[in-house]
Amino acid sequence: MRSVYVLRIGHRPERDQRVTTHVGLAARALGADGMFLAADDAGVVGSINDVTARWGGNFLARDNVSWRRCIGEWKQKGGTVVHLTMYGQRMTDVIDEIRAKEKVLVIVGAEKVPGDIYGMADYNVSVTTQPHSEISSLALFLDRLFMGAELMREYPDAKIRILPRKAGKKTVEK
Ligand code: SAM
Numbered sequence: 001m002r003s004v005y006v007l008r009i010g011h012r013p014e015r016d017q018r019v020t021t022h023v024g025l026a027a028r029a030l031g032a033d034g035m036f037l038a039a040d041d042a043g044v045v046g047s048i049n050d051v052t053a054r055w056g057g058n059f060l061a062r063d064n065v066s067w068r069r070c071i072g073e074w075k076q077k078g079g080t081v082v083h084l085t086m087y088g089q090r091m092t093d094v095i096d097e098i099r100a101k102e103k104v105l106v107i108v109g110a111e112k113v114p115g116d117i118y119g120m121a122d123y124n125v126s127v128t129t130q131p132h133s134e135i136s137s138l139a140l141f142l143d144r145l146f147m148g149a150e151l152m153r154e155y156p157d158a159k160i161r162i163l164p165r166k167a168g169k170k171t172v173e174k
Contacts, residue, residue, distance in 0.1 A: 003103050004032045004145065005060075005074075006138065009067045009117070010110030011039040022135050023108060024048040024061055030142040031150030032106070034060030038067040056155025071105065071120050079103035081121045084137045085113065088124030095144045098123060106141060108134035 006027045011020045021044050024035045028048065037044060041063050048061040071081055080101040098104060107117060118124055127137040142150065155161070163170040 005105050006032050006035040007070055007105055007107045009038045013041045016110050017044055020044050021047045026135050026139050028059040030139055031146045036065040036070050037063040038065050040064050054159050056158030074105045079105055081105045082123045082125055083107040083117050083121035085124050086126050086131050088126040091125050091127045094123055099145055108138055
């Protein structure tokens with residue numbers, strides 16, 4: 001079973017809470033196992049954990065992570081480090097190679113990323129080679145990594161579930 005975690009760096013609690021929460025929610029909904037946050041922000045972790053408690057699964061959200069140590073330990077355990085940046089190699093050129101890896105750590109930044117990250121990553125990956133956002137690049141990367149299988153995932157321990165409908169809203173609660 002492949003394990004995929006996201007490492008969110010550059011988070012500024014005073015302005016990035018919403019985006020970082022959405023990085024975590026996108027990671028969870030699109031099949032990642034957890035998000036490490038390289039900042040002190042219990043609020044973001046709490047919001048993601050609230051969603052997991054209601055909507056199911058075992059998504060791990062952890063703050064106060066040292067990005068340098070996280071990357072070092074990941075590589076020590078034989079994991080692969082992928083840094084999403086508009087300056088990287090085209091995703092379409094490397095995604096098949098990355099899909100063959102057992103453990104993948106996906107780094108996304110906020111504003112300027114420390115220069116060392118480019119050298120520490122096994123892959124610097126660009127999703128389109130145009131500037132956009134950490135949420136859109138992560139979503140597309142995970143979808144290509146899992147080849148769409150994540151879209152059909154079920155959460156058997158969920159307290160609430162949506163019954164998809166053409167119109168209106170229908171949920172079931174346990
Ligand atoms: N100058 C930054 C860069 O190196 O990509 C752009 C900052 S952007 C507001 C925040 C984050 O979004 C980046 O750190 C990167 O993880 C992600 N990102 C933005 N555009 C991307 C792209 N085309 N491909 C991959 N990641 C991208």
